[in-house]
Amino acid sequence: MNTAITLDNASQQDCLPLIRALVNAWQAFSGFDARQLREYDLTPSQADVVFTLGNTEGLTFREIGAQTLITKGTLTGVVDRLTEKGLVRRVEQHADRRCTRVVLTAQGERLFARAFPRHIGVLQARFDGLSEAEKREATRLLEKIARLFR
Numbered sequence: 001m002n003t004a005i006t007l008d009n010a011s012q013q014d015c016l017p018l019i020r021a022l023v024n025a026w027q028a029f030s031g032f033d034a035r036q037l038r039e040y041d042l043t044p045s046q047a048d049v050v051f052t053l054g055n056t057e058g059l060t061f062r063e064i065g066a067q068t069l070i071t072k073g074t075l076t077g078v079v080d081r082l083t084e085k086g087l088v089r090r091v092e093q094h095a096d097r098r099c100t101r102v103v104l105t106a107q108g109e110r111l112f113a114r115a116f117p118r119h120i121g122v123l124q125a126r127f128d129g130l131s132e133a134e135k136r137e138a139t140r141l142l143e144k145i146a147r148l149f150r
Contacts, residue, residue, distance in 0.1 A: 022145070036122050040115045041085070045070050045078045047119070050087060050104065054112035058091060058103030087111060 005013065030044065037047045048068045053059060061079070065072050079102055082088040087108035093099040104112060127135065 032126070033123070036119060040111060040119075042115070043078075045074065046082055046085075046087075047115070049075075049078055049082060049102070050108060050112055051116050051119075053088065053102060053104045053108070054116055058101040060099055060101055064102060082108070 003009070034044050037044055040047070042050065045068075048070060049064060052064055052067050059067070061072075061075055064070070064079075065075055068075075070078060079088060079090070083090065086105055088102050089105055091101045091103055093101060130138065
């Protein structure tokens, strides 16, 4: 039976250690990830787009949004900055002028080919600190937590 949460008992709720651990893990991971990506002069959002576009013939903004962690409102600015860096270009679709594909330039392809395997290797080395069973269990629990908030 759930008791009402009040100012007096809110700080005693058993979800707080889980919330702290989840936030701490995310902050540690995202900070580590961002530091690694500085080597390529990319933010995590920029790397997410470049890595998503790699090995494709380009994607629409909608497709990129569906496959990345970037919100729709942020994606245009990220693509703008990647365009300024010469890593991507926009290609108008003649059949539907509302639909624009984003494709890697030759420079973007070279960056992808160099950075993606190295970056995944660095992350894999960290996750190798977990057993295969622990990775599966962590994935299962994180997916379950995500469903609780949808």
